Amino acid sequence: MLTQQRKAHILAVLKDTGQVVAKTLSEQLNLSEDTIRRDLRELAAEGLLQRVHGGALPASPALADFSGRQAIATDGKKAIGRAAAAMIRPGQVVFVDGGTTAVQLVRHLQPGLEATIVTHSPSIAVELVAHPGMTVEMIGGRLFKHSVVAVGASAIESIARFRADIYFMGVTGIHPEIGLTTGDSEEAVIKRALSRHAAETIVLASSEKLGAASPYVILPMNEAQGLVVERSTAEETIAAYRKAGMTVTKA
Amino acid sequence: MLTQQRKAHILAVLKDTGQVVAKTLSEQLNLSEDTIRRDLRELAAEGLLQRVHGGALPASPALADFSGRQAIATDGKKAIGRAAAAMIRPGQVVFVDGGTTAVQLVRHLQPGLEATIVTHSPSIAVELVAHPGMTVEMIGGRLFKHSVVAVGASAIESIARFRADIYFMGVTGIHPEIGLTTGDSEEAVIKRALSRHAAETIVLASSEKLGAASPYVILPMNEAQGLVVERSTAEETIAAYRKAGMTVTKA
DNA sequence: CTTGACTCTGCACGAAGTTGCACGCTTTAT
DNA sequence: ATAAAGCGTGCAACTTCGTGCAGAGTCAAG
Numbered sequence: 022m023l024t025q026q027r028k029a030h031i032l033a034v035l036k037d038t039g040q041v042v043a044k045t046l047s048e049q050l051n052l053s054e055d056t057i058r059r060d061l062r063e064l065a066a067e068g069l070l071q072r073v074h075g076g077a078l079p080a081s082p083a084l085a086d087f088s089g090r091q092a093i094a095t096d097g098k099k100a101i102g103r104a105a106a107a108m109i110r111p112g113q114v115v116f117v118d119g120g121t122t123a124v125q126l127v128r129h130l131q132p133g134l135e136a137t138i139v140t141h142s143p144s145i146a147v148e149l150v151a152h153p154g155m156t157v158e159m160i161g162g163r164l165f166k167h168s169v170v171a172v173g174a175s176a177i178e179s180i181a182r183f184r185a186d187i188y189f190m191g192v193t194g195i196h197p198e199i200g201l202t203t204g205d206s207e208e209a210v211i212k213r214a215l216s217r218h219a220a221e222t223i224v225l226a227s228s229e230k231l232g233a234a235s236p237y238v239i240l241p242m243n244e245a246q247g248l249v250v251e252r253s254t255a256e257e258t259i260a261a262y263r264k265a266g267m268t269v270t271k272a
Numbered sequence: 273m274l275t276q277q278r279k280a281h282i283l284a285v286l287k288d289t290g291q292v293v294a295k296t297l298s299e300q301l302n303l304s305e306d307t308i309r310r311d312l313r314e315l316a317a318e319g320l321l322q323r324v325h326g327g328a329l330p331a332s333p334a335l336a337d338f339s340g341r342q343a344i345a346t347d348g349k350k351a352i353g354r355a356a357a358a359m360i361r362p363g364q365v366v367f368v369d370g371g372t373t374a375v376q377l378v379r380h381l382q383p384g385l386e387a388t389i390v391t392h393s394p395s396i397a398v399e400l401v402a403h404p405g406m407t408v409e410m411i412g413g414r415l416f417k418h419s420v421v422a423v424g425a426s427a428i429e430s431i432a433r434f435r436a437d438i439y440f441m442g443v444t445g446i447h448p449e450i451g452l453t454t455g456d457s458e459e460a461v462i463k464r465a466l467s468r469h470a471a472e473t474i475v476l477a478s479s480e481k482l483g484a485a486s487p488y489v490i491l492p493m494n495e496a497q498g499l500v501v502e503r504s505t506a507e508e509t510i511a512a513y514r515k516a517g518m519t520v521t522k523a
Numbered sequence: 524c525t526t527g528a529c530t531c532t533g534c535a536c537g538a539a540g541t542t543g544c545a546c547g548c549t550t551t552a553t
Numbered sequence: 554a555t556a557a558a559g560c561g562t563g564c565a566a567c568t569t570c571g572t573g574c575a576g577a578g579t580c581a582a583g
Contacts, residue, residue: 024531040274043569053533058570073276074540074569128319143394143410150417151331159394159422161412161430166401171410175430179412182426275541294559304543309560325550325559 027052028060035070035079042076068229097227097251097272098122103129104249104272105189105225111135113186116215117145119170120191122225124148130155139183141171141211158183165207172207180214188219190245194233195226197261200242202235209237216240223247224267231258242267273301279311286321286330293327348502348523349373349478354380355500355523356440356476362386364437367466368396370421371442373476375399381406390434392422392462409434416458423458431465439470441496445484446477448512451493453486460488467491474498475518482509493518 027050035041043061047054065072070079102125109115111134117123119142127138127148134154140146141160149157162176190212194202201224203209216222222245231250242265249270250259259269278301286292294312298305316323321331353376360366362385368374370393378389378399385405391397392411400408413427441463445453452475454460467473473496482501493516500521501510510520 040277042274056532073274075274078274078276143397146394146415147398147420149415150420157415159410159412159415161410161422164397164400164408164410166408169398169401171412175433179426307542
């Protein structure tokens with residue numbers, strides 16, 4: 022059996038049943054668990070599934086619902102969220118994007134901290150109900166269901182009323198030459214507006230985003246000042262971003 | 273069963289019912305209570321839930337409050353929600369208030385129905401992500417954490433841009449002489465604005481609200497056109513509201 | 524045809540993670 | 554006040570993990 026076939030099979034089972042177990046697969050395919058584990062590791066590195074002890078779970082947001090996704094947020098995203106949360110100083114006004122990494126950010130906000138969070142994500146808003154120190158300002162607009170964020174002209178208009186100290190931006194791709202990209206044009210517009218109304222834009226990028234590009238360009242790289250990546254990211258990967266003038270933080 | 277799945281399951285149950293019991297979980301999942309307790313401890317350490325003797329509750333007191341309230345949504349509230357959802361015609365623009373009864377409303381929206389829901393509640397917005405037919409417009413503003421809704425001047429301003437067919441209003445009291453009341457002055461202002469920008473205002477009132485009054489008056493009774501109450505409500509209780517010109521629907 | 528580089532696979536082994544049980548303590552209910 | 558239920562800890566058995574290594578197969582240059 023060819024490696025590619027095997028991997029395709031694993032992904033098919035995963036899609037079908039919502040989980041795979043290393044041992045079961047090895048028996049089904051008549052291969053050692055080592056080989057399966059290697060496959061799983063590689064598929065995980067490609068972001069096609071999420072590795073867990075004993076097997077793997079879907080990585081694709083579509084399969085697990087939003088809260089499910091959050092439960093299985095990778096350690097990397099958690100670390101990035103924590104590092105970003107630590108950057109917020111008391112009294113600051115902060116734009117927080119939608120997305121799973123941003124949820125991790127608000128979950129790791131220091132309990133005593135007092136600041137203002139401005140967000141166009143209802144999920145983030147609901148999450149912040151738990152934090153007594155945070156004043157929350159919601160940006161309204163038409164709900165873009167895929168990402169669960171407000172978009173549209175009225176959102177842009179609302180954003181223009183704020184002047185934030187920091188904007189924590191989520192992206193689906195950050196490429197040294199192409200810049201910051203995302204998968205929806207409306208979202209790109211919103212992100213651009215948020216960046217324009219913040220003194221500093223910090224990009225939160227889990228490892229699978231580095232070097233990737235999506236259809237819609239948000240901004241060229243040099244318009245973002247900071248980048249937070251996982252601790253395990255290779256120095257040579259980071260170098261290109263530093264060269265573009267970004268301050269790179271390893272979470 | 274994989275550890276991560278188990279944790280996801282626990283969080284799902286927690287979100288659904290507002291509480292989990294260690295013993296019940298161990299029976300459901302066929303695992304020792306020790307393992308469940310360990311999971312609960314770890315999830316608590318991550319801040320994803322709040323550990324209590326015997327089981328766990330949602331992470332924050334505020335959220336516990338909210339999802340707990342939802343968990344105990346009575347059959348009455350569900351029925352009211354279903355009856356209200358049935359009033360919406362295709363293509364209409366509908367204001368939906370925050371609150372537990374409103375959550376029941378959106379949960380009972382007919383799957384195929386296409387309409388526009390305008391809401392100042394992030395919880396309602398998140399809930400509607402699951403409904404493909406609904407266009408959702410979010411009203412932004414400062415988040416009033418107790419009720420998890422947007423309030424303030426910018427919310428009022430956003431509301432003024434809409435002209436809805438129906439407004440489903442939640443209240444904490446509806447009294448034949450005092451009128452419609454709620455527990456917060458800011459919320460009262462918002463509800464007033466929503467009512468003013470809707471052709472028709474329908475009050476959703478579970479039985480404990482009937483004949484009750486809270487500190488802040490939203491509107492006199494005659495400014496609301498409809499009232500949805502539980503089926504079991506006594507006719508003589510309803511009579512006073514009919515007299516005030518309201519169309520009363522028994523759910 | 525032979526050789527060497529490369530890839531893939533399975534095995535061995537030590538490290539790490541997971542689970543159920545026993546024990547003694549704390550909390551809750553009666 | 555007493556019993557029962559729930560809790561945390563330490564421990565032992567077991568599973569899973571990652572890595573290094575060796576054998577088998579593939580391919581192309583010589």
